[in-house]
Amino acid sequence: MNFFLMPTAKCWLLVKKGENMKRMYRMKGNVLILVLIALCLTLCKVKAEEPDFTEFFKALEYLKTYYVDPQKVESNRLKEGALKGMVLAVDPLGDYWLKKDYELVKRQINSVQKEIGIRWTIRDKMYVVKSVLEGSPAAFAGIQVGDMLAEINGKDVLPGMTVTNLNLLGKDDRDISISLKFYRKNATEPLEFNLQNKTISRKVVAYTFENGIGYLKPVELTAGIKSDLTNALRNFNDKKVQSIIIDLRNVCDGDIDTADYLAGSFFQNGLVLAKVQDAAKQIKPVTIKSVEPNLTQIPLVVLINEGTVGIPEVLASAFSEYKRALLIGSPTVGLVERQEILNLGEDRVINVTTGYYLTANEKQIQGKGIAPDDKVVETVQDYAKRSIENDNLIKKAKELLEVAKIWRMR
Amino acid sequence: MKKIKYVILALFLSLQVCGICLGDDNIKDFNILSQMAGFLKEKAVINSDSVNKDLDYGAIKGMTYVLDRHTNFFTPEESKRFEEQMQGFYAGIGTTVQMRNDMLTIISPFKNGPAEKAGLKDDDRIIKINGESTKDMKLDDAVKRLRGKVGTTVAVTILREYPEEKTFEVSIERGQVEIDTVYTYVFDNIGYILLTQFSRDSGVELQRALSKLQKETIKGVILDLRNNPGGDLSTAVQVVSSFVQSGNIVVSTEGRNVLENQSYKSFTTPVTCNLPLVVLINGNSASASELASGAFQDYGRAVILGETSFGKASVQRVYPLNDGSAIKITGAHYFTPKHRLIHEIGIKPDIDEKKGPVFDRLINDLTFKECFLKYARAYIQKYPEIKENELKITDAIIGDFASFSTKNGVLVTESDIKQKKDMLSKYLKAEIARIAFGYDISKKVMTEADEEVKHAEELINAMEVIKSFTTAPVENIK
Numbered sequence: 002m003n004f005f006l007m008p009t010a011k012c013w014l015l016v017k018k019g020e021n022m023k024r025m026y027r028m029k030g031n032v033l034i035l036v037l038i039a040l041c042l043t044l045c046k047v048k049a050e051e052p053d054f055t056e057f058f059k060a061l062e063y064l065k066t067y068y069v070d071p072q073k074v075e076s077n078r079l080k081e082g083a084l085k086g087m088v089l090a091v092d093p094l095g096d097y098w099l100k101k102d103y104e105l106v107k108r109q110i111n112s113v114q115k116e117i118g119i120r121w122t123i124r125d126k127m128y129v130v131k132s133v134l135e136g137s138p139a140a141f142a143g144i145q146v147g148d149m150l151a152e153i154n155g156k157d158v159l160p161g162m163t164v165t166n167l168n169l170l171g172k173d174d175r176d177i178s179i180s181l182k183f184y185r186k187n188a189t190e191p192l193e194f195n196l197q198n199k200t201i202s203r204k205v206v207a208y209t210f211e212n213g214i215g216y217l218k219p220v221e222l223t224a225g226i227k228s229d230l231t232n233a234l235r236n237f238n239d240k241k242v243q244s245i246i247i248d249l250r251n252v253c254d255g256d257i258d259t260a261d262y263l264a265g266s267f268f269q270n271g272l273v274l275a276k277v278q279d280a281a282k283q284i285k286p287v288t289i290k291s292v293e294p295n296l297t298q299i300p301l302v303v304l305i306n307e308g309t310v311g312i313p314e315v316l317a318s319a320f321s322e323y324k325r326a327l328l329i330g331s332p333t334v335g336l337v338e339r340q341e342i343l344n345l346g347e348d349r350v351i352n353v354t355t356g357y358y359l360t361a362n363e364k365q366i367q368g369k370g371i372a373p374d375d376k377v378v379e380t381v382q383d384y385a386k387r388s389i390e391n392d393n394l395i396k397k398a399k400e401l402l403e404v405a406k407i408w409r410m411r
Numbered sequence: 412m413k414k415i416k417y418v419i420l421a422l423f424l425s426l427q428v429c430g431i432c433l434g435d436d437n438i439k440d441f442n443i444l445s446q447m448a449g450f451l452k453e454k455a456v457i458n459s460d461s462v463n464k465d466l467d468y469g470a471i472k473g474m475t476y477v478l479d480r481h482t483n484f485f486t487p488e489e490s491k492r493f494e495e496q497m498q499g500f501y502a503g504i505g506t507t508v509q510m511r512n513d514m515l516t517i518i519s520p521f522k523n524g525p526a527e528k529a530g531l532k533d534d535d536r537i538i539k540i541n542g543e544s545t546k547d548m549k550l551d552d553a554v555k556r557l558r559g560k561v562g563t564t565v566a567v568t569i570l571r572e573y574p575e576e577k578t579f580e581v582s583i584e585r586g587q588v589e590i591d592t593v594y595t596y597v598f599d600n601i602g603y604i605l606l607t608q609f610s611r612d613s614g615v616e617l618q619r620a621l622s623k624l625q626k627e628t629i630k631g632v633i634l635d636l637r638n639n640p641g642g643d644l645s646t647a648v649q650v651v652s653s654f655v656q657s658g659n660i661v662v663s664t665e666g667r668n669v670l671e672n673q674s675y676k677s678f679t680t681p682v683t684c685n686l687p688l689v690v691l692i693n694g695n696s697a698s699a700s701e702l703a704s705g706a707f708q709d710y711g712r713a714v715i716l717g718e719t720s721f722g723k724a725s726v727q728r729v730y731p732l733n734d735g736s737a738i739k740i741t742g743a744h745y746f747t748p749k750h751r752l753i754h755e756i757g758i759k760p761d762i763d764e765k766k767g768p769v770f771d772r773l774i775n776d777l778t779f780k781e782c783f784l785k786y787a788r789a790y791i792q793k794y795p796e797i798k799e800n801e802l803k804i805t806d807a808i809i810g811d812f813a814s815f816s817t818k819n820g821v822l823v824t825e826s827d828i829k830q831k832k833d834m835l836s837k838y839l840k841a842e843i844a845r846i847a848f849g850y851d852i853s854k855k856v857m858t859e860a861d862e863e864v865k866h867a868e869e870l871i872n873a874m875e876v877i878k879s880f881t882t883a884p885v886e887n888i889k
Contacts, residue, residue, distance in 0.1 A: 060732060073478055091451050092455055160476055343454060
C-alpha cells in the first residue's frame with residue numbers, strides 16, 4: 002500500500018500549520034483501515050448462500066397462467082426481464098443487455114453525434130438530472146441540475162427505465178424532438194421543455210489571455226480528447242503561459258485513464274491520483290504517469306460546480322487535496338461510482354457499480370462532494386449569457402492568479 | 412443439487428397452483444438466474460443485508476417491466492399498504508396542499524371534509540404539523556405526515572394572512588372524504604357537466620344534475636371527462652345508462668380466466684336519449700372515462716371532442732405469493748360494444764382538438780409569487796360590494812395589475828400585456844371571483860373561458876340545426 006501521499010511538486014499556496022500532525026493521523030488511519038478490510042473479508046465469506054427464487058417461481062407460474070396476453074409471457078421474454086430486474090435490484094444505476102443489443106448501444110454512445118445533453122442519476126427513486134452539457138439544447142432550454150423527471154413526451158416514465166436509457170434519450174443521427182416535464186424545487190407546477198437534438202462540440206477548448214493565463218476546458222474526459230489535450234497544453238507551453246485555468250464546470254463524462262492523462266502534465270510521476278474501493282472493500286491506488294509537456298510548476302485554478310460529476314470530480318479532488326490548484330465555483334454533489342461493463346457468459350452484458358472512488362487520502366467523495374476553496378455561485382442567467390471573455394468565474398480566477406503572481410514575487 | 416431443488420420446487424408449485432405447470436425444461440431455462448446472482452454478489456457493490464431476497468424480488472419486478480405498467484410486484488410491506496388503501500384504512504384531512512411562496516398552503520378544502528370542519532380555509536398556511544415546522548419540508552413529506560389511519564388526529568399550526576393576520580393551532584381528526592365529483596354550470600342554455608372521477612356516488616349525482624338541467628330549457632349537454640382518471644365500473648355503466656336506453660351492452664371484459672369474461676348492460680334510469688351530447692376527453696381521460704366514451708361513440712350517442720384518451724382499459728387481480736409479497740396481474744381487457752379494444756389504443760375522438768392548458772412561465776410565476784392572490788384581495792377590499800355579473804377585467808385593470816406585479820417581483824412587460832391579455836384576464840377574473848364568491852364561481856369563470864368548452868357549445872348549436880343526428884332512436888348493437 003502506498004502511504005506516500007504528499008506531492009513533490011511545490012505547493013504554490015501556503016501550507017498550513019499542523020500539516021505534519023495531520024500526516025501522522027493519516028498514517029494511523031491507514032493501519033486502522035487495513036484491520037477493517039481484513040475484518041470485512043472474513044465477514045464476506047460467511048454470507049455466501051444462494052437465493053432460491055421461491056417467490057420468483059410462484060410469480061412466474063401465475064403470470065404464465067393468468068396474464069391476459071399469452072404471447073407476452075413466453076419464457077425467454079420473462080427471463081430477460083428477470084435478469085435485468087436482478088441487476089437493478091442490486092444497483093439502481095445499473096443496466097443489462099443481450100450482447101447483440103449492447104453492441105447497438107455502444108455504437109450509439111460512441112458514434113452518434115446529435116444529442117440533447119442531459120446526464121442522469123437516481124435519487125429517492127426519482128430520475129434526477131446530474132449534469133447538463135455546456136452548449137447543449139438542454140442547457141439552452143434552462144434545464145438545471147437537480148430537476149426531477151415527471152414525463153417524457155407526455156407519458157409517465159415506465160418502470161424499468163434505466164439511467165443508460167435516459168442518457169441516450171435523443172442521441173440519434175436523425176433530428177428528434179423530445180418533450181420533457183420536470184418537477185423542480187420551489188416550482189408550483191411541473192416545468193415542460195421541448196428539446197431538439199443537435200451536435201454538441203466535444204472538442205477541447207483552449208484559449209490564451211493577454212496576460213499569459215491559459216484557459217482549458219475539456220468538455221469531457223474520455224480517451225478521444227487525449228490528442229487535443231496534448232496539443233493545447235503544448236501550445237500553452239510554447240507560449241510560456243504563467244498560469245492555467247482548468248474549467249471542469251458541467252463536465253461529467255469521463256474515464257479514469259483520461260483523467261490520469263490530464264493530471265500527468267501537472268503532477269509528478271508516481272503520485273496517487275485517487276483510490277478505488279471495490280465491492281470487497283479492497284482499496285487500490287490509481288497512480289499518475291507523467292505526460293509531456295511538463296507543467297508541474299505552473300499555478301492552477303480549477304473551476305467546479307454542481308454539474309462537475311463523476312471522474313471530473315475525482316480529478317478535482319486530487320487538485321484540491323494536494324493543494325495543487327485553487328478550486329473556485331460551487332460545491333460538487335459527490336457521485337463517484339465506478340461503473341463497469343462486464344460480460345456474463347458469452348451472450349450477456351451488464352453494467353454495474355463495482356466500487357467507489359476515494360481521494361488519494363482515502364477520503365470519501367460519494368455523497369459528500371468536493372468543496373471549493375472559494376465559493377462563487379453562478380445564477381442561471383449567468384449560465385446562459387457567459388462567454389470566455391465574459392464569465393464571472395473566469396474573471397475571479399484571473400484575479401486570484403494575478404494576486405498569486407504578486408505574492409510569489411514578494 | 413440446484414437442479415434437484417428446482418425440480419422439488421416445481422412439483423410443489425404444480426400441486427399448489429392448478430393451471431399449466433412449469434415443466435422440467437422450463438426450470439432449466441431459468442438456471443441463468445442463479446448464475447447472475449453469483450456474478451452480482453461477486454462483482455457489484457451491495458448495500459443490503461438481504462441480498463437474496465432482493466434478487467428474488469428483483470427478478471419478479473424485472474418480469475413486470477416487460478409486460479404492462481399495471482402488472483406490478485408488491486413487497487410484503489407494499490402489499491399490506493395496498494390492501495389497507497383498498498379497504499380505506501388510510502385517510503387525510505380532506506384538502507389539497509401546495510408549496511406556494513415557499514409555504515405549505517391549503518387549496519380548496521373539500522366540503523364537509525375534516526379540514527373544512529376544523530375551520531381551515533383556502534390559502535391558509537400550514538406552518539407546523541404535530542409541532543414540526545414545515546419550512547424546508549418537501550411536499551411529499553408534508554403529505555405523508557398529514558395522512559394516517561382514519562380516526563387518528565393531527566395537530567397543525569395555521570397562519571392565516573387574510574383579512575387579518577393570525578396564527579392558531581387546530582387538531583384535525585383524519586377521515587374518509589367524499590369528494591365532490593360532479594360540477595354543473597349552464598352557459599347560454601347549454602348544460603355543462605364536469606365529472607372529475609367515477610366514484611361510487613358520481614352516477615347518482617350526475618343524474619341529479621341532469622334532471623335539474625332538464626327543468627331549465629337546455630339545448631344540449633357537454634359532459635367533460637378531461638383529466639378524469641376513471642373509477643368504479645358500475646358508475647361508468649350508470650353514467651352511460653343515463654343517456655342510452657336500457658338493455659344495451661356498455662362494456663365487456665375478456666381474459667384467459669373464465670371468471671374474467673363478463674358483459675355489462677345499461678339499466679333503467681331516467682334517460683335523456685335525445686338531448687344532444689358532446690363528450691370532452693383528453694390524454695388523461697382513462698379507464699372508466701374511456702369505457703363510457705367508447706360506448707357513446709359506438710352507439711353514435713355523442714360527439715367525442717378532444718384528443719385520444721390515455722388507453723388504460725384492463726382488469727387487474729392481486730395474487731398473493733408465499734411470504735406476504737404479491738403480484739398484481741393484468742388478467743383481462745375491456746371491449747366497447749362493437750368489440751373494440753381500448754387498451755393501449757385509447758378512444759380516438761370524432762373531432763380532434765387540443766387547446767388544453769399550455770404551461771406558461773409568466774402565469775406560473777404570477778401564481779407562485781401570489782400576485783393574482785394579493786391583487787384580488789386588494790381589489791375586493793376596494794370593491795367589497797361587487798356582484799358576480801359586474802365583474803369585468805378592463806384594460807385599465809390589466810395595466811394596474813401589471814405594475815402591481817412588477818412591484819411585487821414578477822415583471823409583466825407591455826408586450827406580455829399585448830400577447831397574453833386574454834390569459835391574464837382569465838386568471839385574474841377567476842382569482843377575484845374565488846376571493847369574493849368562492850371556489851365554485853371561480854371554476855365557472857375558468858370553464859367559461861375554456862376554448863374546448865366553447866367549441867363544444869358550437870357543436871351543440873350545430874346539432875340543433877342537424878337534429879336528425881341524435882333524435883333517431885338508439886338501436887341495439889349486437
